[in-house]
Amino acid sequence: MIAVLRSEWLKLRTTSIPWLLSIIALVITGLLILLYFVNKGSNGGPHDHATFGPPTPDIPHTTQQLRNLLGTSVGIYVFALLLGVLIITVEFRHKTVTTSFLTTPHRTRFVGGKVLIAVITGAALGVIVLAGTLLIGGITLSAKGGSFSSLVHQLGAVAPGLILVYALMAVLGVGVGSLLTNQVAAIIVCLGWFLILENIIGGIWNGTVKWLPSGAAAAASNVSSGRNDVGLFNWWQGSLLILVYGLVFAALGSILLARRDIT
């Protein structure tokens, strides 16, 4: 298993995928944090209007506000999803899948290797965006007179869930990619889902939010989803839900892939 992981990591790091995605995810996280402060931290949870003592109300200070700030990147879980998608579809795009299947003729084992590397690099991407959030968010917060240490204090509540969400979303991405091996098609489906469909579905039927990837991701990392949080699941239910989505897709993808002729 270690050998498979090392091989998969070598494959991945010799493409531009992990580096490019990390940079874009960091930049967008930074922009979202600045936006958060411009909006005076008002996208927070139920304690938004609590006004007790200094610091001033436009600086995030309640537990939920701080958690939402730290969890900024949960809202862009799509980058972990894309990481997973690219990990597998890049093999088809550049036809390296022939060599991969000659090396690992069991297709399920091939998908398994991709799931493994997705878990690890997905988690790593979570750590990277979280570190970026802590840095950018912490500096901005301190500059505005907020408490950096209180932000750090919430790390324990947000970090494990967020990293888990990123790892699991990458697995879901591998699942989607194994079903839709055409890279462009898979990316369009993921972005279309993230940017359009999820918002429409969540907007029309509030009750479905907790079942959606964004709702499950928010639940898993103790962060508000930014919508009407109608009865989100708790953290482990949310995590489990994403994992189930990922494994169902990966299993379906494996079955389809096993029948596929590589010509």
Added chain:
Amino acid sequence: MTSAIEVRGLGKQFGSVRAVDDLTFEVAQGRVTGFLGPNGSGKTTSLRMLLGLVSISQGTATFGGKRYVELDHPVRHVGAALEATSFHPTRRAEDHLKTVALASGIPKARVAETLELVGLTEVARRRVGKFSLGMRQRLQLATALLGDPEILILDEPANGLDPQGIQWLRTFIRGQAAEGHAVLVSSHLLAEVEETVDDVVIISQGKLVLQTTLADLASQTGSGTGMRIRTPELTRLAGVLNAVPVGWRQTGPDTLVIDGATPEWFGHFAAQHQIILYELIQEKGSLEDVFLQLTTGFDAPHPVGPMPGGPA
């Protein structure tokens, strides 16, 4: 001698198209087998079925009795260089080989060794996107050789190689066979592999036409050939030829072809009748002619010849 590769009744149906039909052949250890047929005759599909890349509709394809997917770390037993395989453009040649080596438990030292073997040591750290077709072909070969396999499958390996490269490839393939390895090499040109192969498997329209030794195929080149004569006295020659039991046909205003006679006999015959000759040429059919004749025109498979070396 046991067969390295055994193909029995192999068939592939793509929708309504029968790409490969009831294909049966064997590849012997220590010999080079040419897998020949025109473009689109089902060579690549057959090879990809052997290697588990394309699903098999009928029949079996095994390596020492095992299907490719059943082999433990298959690249250490069967090395394959297939057409239309590609590389990730930003990956360095060395790293491409390392991904295979890592996944198959092949020592890292073998990577440098194989690069050296195919003459790519100097570009080991170069990204494959910058490689020429010939260099890619060499890297493909390096990938096949990485696991030091006892069986090699090469799909049109000469494509993109320069003449020196082709010469090198021939020597290399012979060397592999000399070490006791089995080599199956496909080509749409018999001439390309004529100097390399011991045995030939010829297919056409997905069906086996003939499996035999190259020597046996070469012995068939005598048939259907004759002696070409050019003479200013064609009419007089035709007249005297009609008096002897020799077949002939006119092929041009001053040329004719004679069958069933030797140049020695005809030399005397012409001198006896005092006929002026400009040319006397004994024509020989080339292997390529035989190949062309076998792969066009014939839809029904020929009876399969005995395996060279015979069954164990």
